[in-house]
Amino acid sequence: MGINTAAFSPKQFQVLIAEQDAFGTLETSGGNAYHALDVDSIGTPSLNPNQSLEVRSGSRVLQKEDFFQDVKTSIKEISVSGTATTNALDMLLENITGETEGSASGVYTFVSNAGVQSVGSTDSSQEGTLLSVVIKSPLTDTDLSFKDCVVTSLNLNGDVGTEGGRIKFSATMQTGSVVTDLSDASTAVDTSFGASENYLMSAWTDVAYRKIYGVDDLIMSSFSLTLENPATFTGVNASGYEVVSRAGEFSATLDVTAKYDVNTEPLFASFNNQTQQGATAAQATILNNDGSLGDGTFGISMPTTVLTNVAFNEGDVMMLDVSVKAVGDGSNALVEVSC
Numbered sequence: 497m498g499i500n501t502a503a504f505s506p507k508q509f510q511v512l513i514a515e516q517d518a519f520g521t522l523e524t525s526g527g528n529a530y531h532a533l534d535v536d537s538i539g540t541p542s543l544n545p546n547q548s549l550e551v552r553s554g555s556r557v558l559q560k561e562d563f564f565q566d567v568k569t570s571i572k573e574i575s576v577s578g579t580a581t582t583n584a585l586d587m588l589l590e591n592i593t594g595e596t597e598g599s600a601s602g603v604y605t606f607v608s609n610a611g612v613q614s615v616g617s618t619d620s621s622q623e624g625t626l627l628s629v630v631i632k633s634p635l636t637d638t639d640l641s642f643k644d645c646v647v648t649s650l651n652l653n654g655d656v657g658t659e660g661g662r663i664k665f666s667a668t669m670q671t672g673s674v675v676t677d678l679s680d681a682s683t684a685v686d687t688s689f690g691a692s693e694n695y696l697m698s699a700w701t702d703v704a705y706r707k708i709y710g711v712d713d714l715i716m717s718s719f720s721l722t723l724e725n726p727a728t729f730t731g732v733n734a735s736g737y738e739v740v741s742r743a744g745e746f747s748a749t750l751d752v753t754a755k756y757d758v759n760t761e762p763l764f765a766s767f768n769n770q771t772q773q774g775a776t777a778a779q780a781t782i783l784n785n786d787g788s789l790g791d792g793t794f795g796i797s798m799p800t801t802v803l804t805n806v807a808f809n810e811g812d813v814m815m816l817d818v819s820v821k822a823v824g825d826g827s828n829a830l831v832e833v834s835c
Contacts, residue, residue: 508634509538511576513587513645516626519617520735522643522676523628530630531587534689535578536664538631541640542573543675567674568736571729572642574629577666579659580652580794581693585835588667591627592647592725593833594742602791603834606723606746608824616731616739626740629669641676645669646727646740652796652833653720654697661697663794672729672737695794695835702785705795708752708818709803710778711763715755717815719783721796722749723831748798748822748831750781751805756814763818767806781820789834797832798822 512530514523523530548564551557589595589604594613615625627647631640649668654661697716700706706714724747731738754760779802784795801820809815822831 504634506538510632511535511538511574512630512632513584514628515587515590516628516643516645519615519619519626519644520673522641530628531583532689533576533578533584534581535576537577539575541631541642543567544570544572546570568734569732570672572671572675574631574642574645574669575666576669578664579689580663580665580695580835581689582792582835583693584689585652585665587627588647588650588665589833589835591625592650592723594625594725603789603832605829605832606725606748607828608830609827610746610830613742614739617733617735627669629671639677642669642671642673643676644673644736644740645671646725646742648725648727650723651720653718655718656697657717663695663697670727670729672727672740674734674736699793700783700785700795705782705784705786707783708750708754708781709763709766709801709820710780711759711766713759714752715757716752717755718753719796720751721833722751723747723833746830749804749819750783750796750798750801750822751817751819752783753809753815753817756808756816760816760818763803763806763816767803770803779823781822784834789832791834793834795832795834797829799829800825 511533513533514530516523546566546569549558550562552559552562593604593606595604627645629642629645633639646669647667648670651666652663654663703713706712706716708714725742726744728741728743729737730741779800781798781801782796784797785793789795789797798820800823802823804821805817805819807817809817824830
């Protein structure tokens with residue numbers, strides 16, 4: 497075989513996701529549509545095979561018979577980042593919050609009294625709980641295909657100095673199932689992303705709803721929302737782990753950089769003096785252009801939050817870095833995100 501002079505740009509690769517209907521079965525392009533993520537970069541998936549490289553007795557050198565590898569009890573992890581577009585963001589938010597597949601409301605909610613979420617190989621319906629992920633290569637027969645994926649971490653952020661405050665994302669997905677294929681090219685993109693699917697911080701024009709810990713009229717330069725919903729994988733068979741559970745803490749944290757002024761200065765005292773409160777209005781955090789989140793607009797609502805950081809941020813003008821964490825009241829929404 498001679499050398500091959502063909503070369504490819506990293507921008508020719510794509511990451512596709514689809515809502516998966518059955519545990520253990522990669523979604524086909526003829527079922528739910530695969531959507532292309534508008535990615536800035538594609539990281540190498542972590543395959544994490546279990547390997548044994550221990551030298552056995554009788555030799556000082558690792559022998560070929562000593563090598564052992566197993567992929568059935570390994571957690572595969574896929575990380576990706578880029579621009580948050582409607583179709584892809586719908587599926588990422590739906591998965592991490594456990595909303596029903598194809599939710600028409602466009603508002604994704606995680607309630608403060610949520611129980612353990614589990615899905616396994618014997619369940620008949622997995623709507624909204626699993627994703628199929630394909631990393632599509634420009635080479636023939638070289639796509640990387642992963643089934644039974646769950647989003648364990650999702651970050652949504654924006655900065656007015658970067659792309660005009662366009663909303664960006666980074667997501668981490670995990671699966672405990674064996675890799676479907678590392679040489680597959682059968683998946684087609686049914687729906688790609690378009691410029692009309694973008695969201696901008698400039699849409700938050702009503703200052704009454706640029707609010708953190710009850711303080712509104714914020715003049716913001718950036719924000720970063722992080723949702724964490726860890727997965728636990730149990731049981732094992734020839735196809736990998738048999739059950740995926742969400743039993744750890746679901747957390748929602750928000751970091752904002754806003755101008756230091758008469759509105760935001762009291763946050764120092766609020767941070768120092770905060771206690772458990774019965775009235776939640778003083779602890780409400782919302783970034784939206786309306787008091788209620790709605791389909792088709794990007795917004796964040798945390799009805800009750802606690803301050804975890806207030807600090808000066810020195811720039812051309814003095815800014816404040818403010819961090820809050822969503823807390824529940826036992827029944828209502830912990831966090832809501834719309835798109």
